[in-house]
Amino acid sequence: MNITESFDQFSSRMSGMDLALYAGVGLVLWVLFKDKLSPVQKLLTDLFNKFNVSNPKLPVVEVPKITPVTTPSSQTDDTFFKLVVSWKQTRDLAEKSNCVEAIKVADQMFPFLSPNVCKKEEKV
Numbered sequence: 001m002n003i004t005e006s007f008d009q010f011s012s013r014m015s016g017m018d019l020a021l022y023a024g025v026g027l028v029l030w031v032l033f034k035d036k037l038s039p040v041q042k043l044l045t046d047l048f049n050k051f052n053v054s055n056p057k058l059p060v061v062e063v064p065k066i067t068p069v070t071t072p073s074s075q076t077d078d079t080f081f082k083l084v085v086s087w088k089q090t091r092d093l094a095e096k097s098n099c100v101e102a103i104k105v106a107d108q109m110f111p112f113l114s115p116n117v118c119k120k121e122e123k124v
Helices: 007-011 015-034 038-051 075-096 100-112
Strands: none
Touching: 015 038, 075 100
């Protein structure tokens, strides 16, 4: 920036410093007044919607409702969870009655509560 130049000379060209200065002022103004810009935004949106005429040539397409896909629960999963719940209830009752041996037996039974362990494999 040259301090001795006239306003006409100054306004005839823009430098990177000028753009940075304007951007900085704009950023400061936006930070200071961003809470008060909502009514201005609403006014501009309403004005835009008022003059926005929809094109009658374009067809209106209705989007079908999306229904969520439900996966049916399998009988083996339900049986497995019932088996685990039954084991947990048995172990809790053994803890309430302070029966250490029953707790040990229930803990030994837990590794076999898998749906894959109890399947019988037939060899041909």
